[in-house]
Amino acid sequence: MEISGKVNKQAQFTELFDKHYTKVFSLCKGYFNGNDTLASDSAQEVFIKIWESLDSFRGESNISTWIYRISVNTCLLYLRKQSTKKEKTTSVFPPIATEQYSLEEEEKLQKMYGCIQKLEEKEKMITLMMLEGIGYKEISEVVGITEEALRVRIHRIKKNLTQCVQHGKI
Amino acid sequence: MEKFDELQTIWNKQSNNVGKTSAEKLMKKGEAHIKKVRAGHWGTITIISVLAIVLIGYFFWMKAYQKNGLTIGLTLMIVVMIVRVLLEWMSAIRFRSILPDIPLAEFSAKMQLYYEWRKKIHTIFIPIIYTLYMMGFTLLLPSFKANLSHGMYLYCVISGYGFLTLFGLFLIRLLRKEMKLLKFLKGLN
Numbered sequence: 001m002e003i004s005g006k007v008n009k010q011a012q013f014t015e016l017f018d019k020h021y022t023k024v025f026s027l028c029k030g031y032f033n034g035n036d037t038l039a040s041d042s043a044q045e046v047f048i049k050i051w052e053s054l055d056s057f058r059g060e061s062n063i064s065t066w067i068y069r070i071s072v073n074t075c076l077l078y079l080r081k082q083s084t085k086k087e088k089t090t091s092v093f094p095p096i097a098t099e100q101y102s103l104e105e106e107e108k109l110q111k112m113y114g115c116i117q118k119l120e121e122k123e124k125m126i127t128l129m130m131l132e133g134i135g136y137k138e139i140s141e142v143v144g145i146t147e148e149a150l151r152v153r154i155h156r157i158k159k160n161l162t163q164c165v166q167h168g169k170i
Numbered sequence: 171m172e173k174f175d176e177l178q179t180i181w182n183k184q185s186n187n188v189g190k191t192s193a194e195k196l197m198k199k200g201e202a203h204i205k206k207v208r209a210g211h212w213g214t215i216t217i218i219s220v221l222a223i224v225l226i227g228y229f230f231w232m233k234a235y236q237k238n239g240l241t242i243g244l245t246l247m248i249v250v251m252i253v254r255v256l257l258e259w260m261s262a263i264r265f266r267s268i269l270p271d272i273p274l275a276e277f278s279a280k281m282q283l284y285y286e287w288r289k290k291i292h293t294i295f296i297p298i299i300y301t302l303y304m305m306g307f308t309l310l311l312p313s314f315k316a317n318l319s320h321g322m323y324l325y326c327v328i329s330g331y332g333f334l335t336l337f338g339l340f341l342i343r344l345l346r347k348e349m350k351l352l353k354f355l356k357g358l359n
Contacts, residue, residue: 010193010197013193013196013197014193014194017192017193017196018193021188021191022186022188025186025188025189026184026186029186036187036189040188040189040191043188044191044196044199047193047196047200048196048199048200048203049270051196051197051199051200051201052200052203052204053269053270053271056269057271066271069270069271069272069273069274069277070270070271072274073270073271073272073274073277074270076274076277076278077281077351080350080351080354081351100183100185101180101183105180105183108177108180109180109181109184112177112180112181120357120358121354121357121358122274122358125274131178131181141273142273142274143273143274143275144272144273144274144275144276145275158174159174161174161177162173162174162177165173165177166173
């Protein structure tokens with residue numbers, strides 16, 4: 001009985017990993033100013049927490065909401081619990097040049113990362129979830145504000161982010 | 171929002187190099203972490219129990235109850251050590267009770283409360299505990315001087331105060347780190 005329970009848990013975890021790891025990684029990457037190493041470390045920490053807490057998931061929310069909550073809360077405190085040496089690495093934006101980007105687009109993407117870093121922590125998380133295509137209802141459940149309040153915030157964020165990429169100021 | 175849509179398109183074009191990991195590796199890490207937490211929990215209890223037993227054993231071996239300075243010194247050290255451990259234990263239980271799967275607003279509020287409680291420990295209880303421990307150790311010194319060789323006595327004095335100084339510096343560093351975190355959490359509201 002115990003063995004089959006463990007096998008079920010492993011199968012469920014593998015499914016969650018396959019479905020959500022890339023999105024969690026992208027969220028963390030945005031939060032850590034495009035730093036792949038920090039994104040990878042924190043995304044792994046998120047999934048370790050998911051493994052540890054999977055038994056306690058009661059289905060009170062969507063499992064994706066549950067995963068994003070763990071992701072947001074983990075990324076938020078990840079660096080602050082680490083050494084200051086690691087903390088400094090977020091100020092360095094790593095090169096992200098790929099063939100998919102024109103020079104102008106690459107510059108805009110770098111500016112986007114920079115502008116996101118200028119936002120308040122909550123807004124940063126909202127922006128990143130929005131950019132990752134997570135629905136408003138789900139974002140509001142992850143952050144803990146009403147959907148209405150979220151819509152107002154997102155409207156403002158979109159405006160500010162566009163302005164910031166264009167003029168460098170929020 | 172035409173301009174924002176353009177930004178969204180640029181954002182979506184990113185190819186993420188997610189690194190080399192797998193569900194299997196993370197399950198193993200998760201299991202190892204669970205074991206580490208349990209081992210750490212029992213390790214702390216074992217270390218503290220051994221220390222308390224050694225101090226209590228020394229208390230009776232030296233017939234400390236017949237000597238005033240030694241009695242007070244050792245009693246102080248034992249009591250404050252037990253109080254210190256209980257406080258850390260309570261902190262650990264409290265910290266573990268804050269699950270990361272709650273909404274961000276609730277999570278940050280709970281974390282803020284936790285670090286407010288840690289601030290009280292660091293600024294009220296720890297200085298009292300530290301001072302009493304230092305006093306307890308100082309009260310033991312006449313007995314060390316009378317019972318140990320001069321070299322051993324010097325070693326006890328230097329290592330004892332040296333350890334207490336280093337430990338004090340460590341506590342100050344920890345306090346600064348946790349207060350920085352508290353400030354950050356307050357800024358979230």
